[in-house]
Amino acid sequence: MPRFALMLVSLFGAAAVLPSTAPAAEPVRIGITTILSGPTADRGQSEQYGAQIALNQINAAGGVLGRPVEAFYADNACKPDIGVPATKRLIEQQHVPVIIGALCTPVTHAIQPVVQTAKVPLVIATSAGQDFVDASGAGGNEYLFKTIPSEVDIARGLIRFLAGKHIRSVAVAAETGGFPQANAVAFANAAKDAGMTVTGVETITPNSTDLAATLDKLKAGAPDELLIMPGSSTAAFFRTYEASGWKVPIAGRVDIGVALGAVSPAFRDAGGLADLTSIAVFTPLVDKPAVQAFVASYQAHYGLVPTQRSFFVYEATYLVVDAIRRAHRDTPAAIEQALKTTKMPSRLGGTYAPDDHNHAHTPLFVIGLRDGKPAVIATE
Numbered sequence: 310m311p312r313f314a315l316m317l318v319s320l321f322g323a324a325a326v327l328p329s330t331a332p333a334a335e336p337v338r339i340g341i342t343t344i345l346s347g348p349t350a351d352r353g354q355s356e357q358y359g360a361q362i363a364l365n366q367i368n369a370a371g372g373v374l375g376r377p378v379e380a381f382y383a384d385n386a387c388k389p390d391i392g393v394p395a396t397k398r399l400i401e402q403q404h405v406p407v408i409i410g411a412l413c414t415p416v417t418h419a420i421q422p423v424v425q426t427a428k429v430p431l432v433i434a435t436s437a438g439q440d441f442v443d444a445s446g447a448g449g450n451e452y453l454f455k456t457i458p459s460e461v462d463i464a465r466g467l468i469r470f471l472a473g474k475h476i477r478s479v480a481v482a483a484e485t486g487g488f489p490q491a492n493a494v495a496f497a498n499a500a501k502d503a504g505m506t507v508t509g510v511e512t513i514t515p516n517s518t519d520l521a522a523t524l525d526k527l528k529a530g531a532p533d534e535l536l537i538m539p540g541s542s543t544a545a546f547f548r549t550y551e552a553s554g555w556k557v558p559i560a561g562r563v564d565i566g567v568a569l570g571a572v573s574p575a576f577r578d579a580g581g582l583a584d585l586t587s588i589a590v591f592t593p594l595v596d597k598p599a600v601q602a603f604v605a606s607y608q609a610h611y612g613l614v615p616t617q618r619s620f621f622v623y624e625a626t627y628l629v630v631d632a633i634r635r636a637h638r639d640t641p642a643a644i645e646q647a648l649k650t651t652k653m654p655s656r657l658g659g660t661y662a663p664d665d666h667n668h669a670h671t672p673l674f675v676i677g678l679r680d681g682k683p684a685v686i687a688t689e
Contacts, residue, residue: 336379340405345384359619363626392416434625446667464495466673466689480532484540544571558584591617599656
């Protein structure tokens with residue numbers, strides 16, 4: 310072979326083994342602010358896990374706009390004085406065009422004017438308050454989008470279910486504190502709107518051990534159904550309920566597993582909790598292939614059962630990527646407009662189709678007992 314040809318072979322052979330110098334595509338950025346430190350950091354971690362499962366799947370499928378998608382996290386520690394500057398850093402230093410957050414209700418409140426001033430959309434995936442709905446969209450903050458059902462949605466769903474059972478009167482009991490009491494008010498209002506009589510409303514002190522006096526007050530009104538959100542006093546509530554001998558059916562927002570564990574085997578076996586129902590925005594018990602695929606993937610990655618926080622941030626990550634895809638660019642203004650016209654199906658059923666307050670409405674699930682085990686018994 311001529312010397313010149315040998316030189317060409319050598320040059321091309323060398324080029325073939327040199328690393329590529331083509332620049333990697335700049336990732337599409339998503340900001341996520343959640344609780345990653347402090348006593349409730351496990352909740353924020355569950356959100357982070359849900360987002361990462363979505364990003365793994367999205368990037369394995371090619372990302373969006375021909376680019377990978379990357380999440381930039383801001384720990385808000387569930388403290389507004391930490392959450393506000395952390396959110397500003399996401400916007401000003403990380404240059405994210407959209408944010409998911411903030412899990413902690415006080416922080417979500419505090420960062421609303423931040424995103425409005427910056428004109429960066431905020432997808433509220435896990436703060437449940439109806440006040441976020443009221444503040445968003447038409448006549449309010451156009452940059453707020455709420456995907457998780459509010460306590461008003463949840464109460465109305467539960468009351469629809471009870472109305473189908475011809476319940477005419479209810480009593481309400483909930484633990485003290487902002488979130489449980491907001492649910493108690495929503496339960497009572499939804500019942501009244503449905504033409505039911507509210508025979509009594511009582512509060513439960515956190516970590517109570519004996520609720521006999523509370524049950525006696527509620528029993529005096531002779532309601533057809535008792536609506537509860539007992540929180541940290543769940544076990545004590547059901548031990549007291551068994552001891553009281555009162556047979557009133559119970560519904561509300563209840564950890565059914567804790568309730569089952571609190572009462573005696575004899576009481577369970579006799580059907581003492583047969584009429585217990587709880588309403589949820591997400592449960593791994595939902596028997597839909599897409600939900601079960603998410604649950605299996607989450608468990609395979611983290612060895613844990615996903616929570617509603619995991620799931621709604623998982624879907625919120627898909628939601629913002631869907632908006633970017635439809636907008637054909639990843640600017641805040643384009644994403645905001647695309648989010649307003651979202652019709653992305655939810656794995657729970659239904660679609661994320663925002664109303665005038667930028668609030669989507671996904672199905673609700675009534676959980677009861679079948680053969681003594683928790684199961685979804687209705688969808689609202």
